[in-house]
Amino acid sequence: MxxxxxxxxxxxxxxxxxxxxxxxxxxxxxxxxxxxxxxxxxxxxxxxxxxxxxxxxxxxxxxxxxxxxxNYAQAFSQGEVWRGLFGSVLVMVPAVIGVILFGSLAAWILARRSSRWAAVLYSAAISGIILPPAVVTIVLLLRQLGLASTPTGMIFVYMGMYMSIVIFFITGFVRTIPLELEEAARIDGASPFGIFFRIILPLLRPVIATATILVCLYIWNDVFYSFFVLGGGSTTTLQLNLFQIASSNLYQNNWNLIFAYVVISSLPLLIVFIFAQRRIISGITGGAVK
Known part of the structure; x- marks a missing residue:
């Protein structure tokens, strides 16, 4: 058959x-x-x-x-939204500027070095992506430095936490930039800082936009670290303020007000993310995977 x-x-x-x-x-x-x-x-x-x-x-x-x-009017007035918004911006803006600036400089140096020590330093620099920060050690160190419960201490903590992410993204992008551009500028008499700020930094705009938006999202939504660092101080953030009022008798069992506060606190970065999502994707595909 x-x-x-x-x-x-x-x-x-x-x-x-x-x-x-x-x-x-x-x-x-x-x-x-x-x-x-x-x-x-x-x-x-x-x-x-x-x-x-x-x-x-x-x-x-x-x-x-x-x-x-x-609900939104009550959440705005009782939840002290303006105070939390001021604290979030006060902490986020300097931290993002500092981590992007110093992270870009470190990534440029590490990307242009091919020695074994440079590889070791790069591995140590990006180890913070998988190694969680020691919260207790950070709080004790800030207390000894007199920076506990202050915006300055919170800024330094965020810069140290997210420096690894910035270095990881930008190093891969710097390696795609032709080295001949730097050599030509060096022949013309440009200083190292002149080469970085006039040639390298403008070419890093796509990946810097990606890193900036991601770090802003991390800092804006953080409650855990701000609770330990800013807890007990006069400065608060939107998310920390929500945690504090939701834990108190003010918003107890008032889920309508809690969700109204959540929507209010999420709107600023949600709008930024909607308009900047193309830059995030282009920066990731342009640098981090190369």
């Missing part, structure tokens, strides 16, 4: 692959994004517009009576 051989057209597999890549794959990605991002975002928005009784049993249904403006 002879077997039956089924013949398929040569272009059938290509046609199926084209249908998958053009229609099925985008639909699957959109559904996954809706589940991972859309549902939590919808829950936060809807709960922030509900009454206290409905918000205590959070679900995805629309509120029976909308309290959107009242």
């Amino acid at each position: 002879s077997g039956i051989v089924v013949k398929t057209r040569p272009g059938a597999s290509h046609l199926q692959h084209g249908v998958w890549s053009r229609y099925v794959q985008p639909i699957v990605v959109i559904l996954l994004c809706l589940i991972a991002v859309g549902i939590p975002l919808w829950l936060a928005l809807i709960t922030s517009a509900k009454s206290q009784g409905e918000a205590n049993l959070p679900d995805l249904s629309l509120p029976s009576e909308w309290h959107l403006l009242d």
